[in-house]
Amino acid sequence: MTTEFDLGRLLAERGAERYELHGKYLNHQLPRMLHTIGFDKVYERGEGAYFWDADGNDYLDMLAGFGVMGLGRHHPVVRKALHDVLDAQLADLTRFDCQPLPGLLAEKLLAHSPHLDRVFFGNSGTEAVETALKFARYATGKPRVLYCDHAFHGLTTGSLSVNGESGFRDGFAPLLPDTAVPLGDLEALARELKKGDVAALVVEPIQGKGVHEAPPGYLRAAQELLRTHKALLIADEVQTGLGRTGDFYAYQHEDGVEPDLVCVAKALSGGYVPVGATLGKDWIFKKVYSSMDRVLVHSASFGSNAQAMAAGLAVLSVMENEQIVANARVTGDLLRSRLTALIDKYELLADVRGRGLMIGIEFGRPKSLKLRSRWTMLQAARKGLFAQMVVVPLLQRHRILTQVSGDHLEVIKLIPPLVVGEKGGGPVRRRLHRRHGRRAQRQRPDVGLQQDPGEAGGGQPVAARPDVLPLRQEICRRGKTRAQWRYEPSGSLHGAALGGSSASRPAPPRLPHPGGRGRCRGAVARPSLPAGDRSAPAVAADAARAGPHLRYDGLGTARRDGRGAGLRRARGRHGSDRGGRLDVLPGRRARPRDAGPAGAGAARLAGRHRAGASRRGMALRPQGAAQAAPR
Numbered sequence: 001m002t003t004e005f006d007l008g009r010l011l012a013e014r015g016a017e018r019y020e021l022h023g024k025y026l027n028h029q030l031p032r033m034l035h036t037i038g039f040d041k042v043y044e045r046g047e048g049a050y051f052w053d054a055d056g057n058d059y060l061d062m063l064a065g066f067g068v069m070g071l072g073r074h075h076p077v078v079r080k081a082l083h084d085v086l087d088a089q090l091a092d093l094t095r096f097d098c099q100p101l102p103g104l105l106a107e108k109l110l111a112h113s114p115h116l117d118r119v120f121f122g123n124s125g126t127e128a129v130e131t132a133l134k135f136a137r138y139a140t141g142k143p144r145v146l147y148c149d150h151a152f153h154g155l156t157t158g159s160l161s162v163n164g165e166s167g168f169r170d171g172f173a174p175l176l177p178d179t180a181v182p183l184g185d186l187e188a189l190a191r192e193l194k195k196g197d198v199a200a201l202v203v204e205p206i207q208g209k210g211v212h213e214a215p216p217g218y219l220r221a222a223q224e225l226l227r228t229h230k231a232l233l234i235a236d237e238v239q240t241g242l243g244r245t246g247d248f249y250a251y252q253h254e255d256g257v258e259p260d261l262v263c264v265a266k267a268l269s270g271g272y273v274p275v276g277a278t279l280g281k282d283w284i285f286k287k288v289y290s291s292m293d294r295v296l297v298h299s300a301s302f303g304s305n306a307q308a309m310a311a312g313l314a315v316l317s318v319m320e321n322e323q324i325v326a327n328a329r330v331t332g333d334l335l336r337s338r339l340t341a342l343i344d345k346y347e348l349l350a351d352v353r354g355r356g357l358m359i360g361i362e363f364g365r366p367k368s369l370k371l372r373s374r375w376t377m378l379q380a381a382r383k384g385l386f387a388q389m390v391v392v393p394l395l396q397r398h399r400i401l402t403q404v405s406g407d408h409l410e411v412i413k414l415i416p417p418l419v420v421g422e423k424g425g426g427p428v429r430r431r432l433h434r435r436h437g438r439r440a441q442r443q444r445p446d447v448g449l450q451q452d453p454g455e456a457g458g459g460q461p462v463a464a465r466p467d468v469l470p471l472r473q474e475i476c477r478r479g480k481t482r483a484q485w486r487y488e489p490s491g492s493l494h495g496a497a498l499g500g501s502s503a504s505r506p507a508p509p510r511l512p513h514p515g516g517r518g519r520c521r522g523a524v525a526r527p528s529l530p531a532g533d534r535s536a537p538a539v540a541a542d543a544a545r546a547g548p549h550l551r552y553d554g555l556g557t558a559r560r561d562g563r564g565a566g567l568r569r570a571r572g573r574h575g576s577d578r579g580g581r582l583d584v585l586p587g588r589r590a591r592p593r594d595a596g597p598a599g600a601g602a603a604r605l606a607g608r609h610r611a612g613a614s615r616r617g618m619a620l621r622p623q624g625a626a627q628a629a630p631r
Contacts, residue, residue: 016042019034037388038392043059049420060416061073062400062415066266066415068267068271069267069271070266070267070315071270071319075419077314078272078311081310081311081314082272084310086307093302099309102309104309106277108312109277116281117285118279118280119277120278121303122278122303123302124265126159127154130159131298132202132236132261132280134298136234136261138288139288140230141199144179145162146201146202147162147164147180148181148182150164150207150209150210153202153204164209179192183203186225189201189225193231198229199232200260203235205237208239213355219251232284233257234261235250236263237249237262238264241267245328245332245356262279263276264276268315269311270311331357331420339359347366347367359414363410384410386410387404387411
């Protein structure tokens, strides 16, 4: 008997298997990584700049799907446009007609770049870059494209050839014959151009990795050099475009810059239908499509599909009607100024940079001897570990999702939806009062957009303004104060985290995993409760009843509220996936058992355990992430 497809029923029946399904059929390292750093949550609903987990907790989105959710999640105008285009039942993708929606969207896009003339529609940012590379080579007749150090332009073969991060390139050679130059180095650019074989320079006006902006005047001067040598300027605006930096395109922050090709994607989709676009000058397109024989010399099967075009048109309409670009500029400037004011207060905070709602927060080597020694230990274990140690509690303690801006970087990147600020203040303030009680009355609310007093009394909302308390709290916890987290071990990570890190330990990194306020959960406290044999909630509940209450300072100290035994870290095999071991021993002060960075990191392990736990002789053992059943 044939059963009619019911998506809602399918999700209800098998939605809980999401991590198991991904680990079995997709990239198996993704659920492993999420479980390791404690990001393995179950999100069920999203709206605007927020989303909610299965328990009804709200989270502030400061990542925006790496920039895809420019208008936030499920904007009603974009949703209506998609319903309308589906209801219209258009004769889409016949491949041998000209539908109106692609032309209308191209017209709208080009209105924001009057020096450009034509558009090619693909399906993603990397396709937009691939198109630009092909067009530049064909139009100039030259083979080589220059790119900047630390650049990211995509991961397909052509885009990977102009990727400035070796970690993405390794093992995929041979790539295209392209050459890196430092961002902002005009002399290096001129040297390469003199060789006569350069077709173009592809550049992000603000790099996603590290949030580094091209120096003032660089794009204009580079454009002049390129034109002198008959080469093209390609602006990769996949992440920075469509209002992210406070102008429609980031290159528009510098007067006189007119790229020959511009790549956009991400936010143009409205968060629904993948789309990419390559905008270019008329003469370039006419060279590529030089005759009817070449009409399909570059095309995409799903390019210009009606759903993507409708989403793009709705996005541009919302941006104009709701002044999204102006909101990004004003809100971003205010948030950046508040964050910048913290630099003089916290020596671990080195720099705040960016434009609009693309902000980088960089941590650096402190001046004081005590903090410097801890910083050095973390850097020896893994560069970028400190920033990740801030990102994790921002999610676990404050329910704010963000991430580091690249591997081996001590930089956190904030790229929230461009609508953040419209409703963001009140819920953030109420959340902090609800979770922290009187403490919230002495401190400023969670990061996000806080509304001025008056809103709490039921009056009309006033202008939203950003606040930075969670970042301040986590800097304090890693630096000026002892930073005692309520710790929730779950699975592989926590014994290793409590035991310190080791420079010899390969990826995945052993990162601290501060949980919310509560008891231990997971299968680590009681070996008789294997995670694979029982549901995660049942294991968590039993382990919580039996396990210790731990607090962890993130820099080598574990403590417990109560009385009883101490915690000692025994020698572990740092080269293995299993890591170290944390034993519960009656009445013993902890002493480091290892030399080197890991031993130094564990030098101040000390704590207490309640008498019942010590009588049971419990041990917290780290398990490899591959051994822990994904949830």
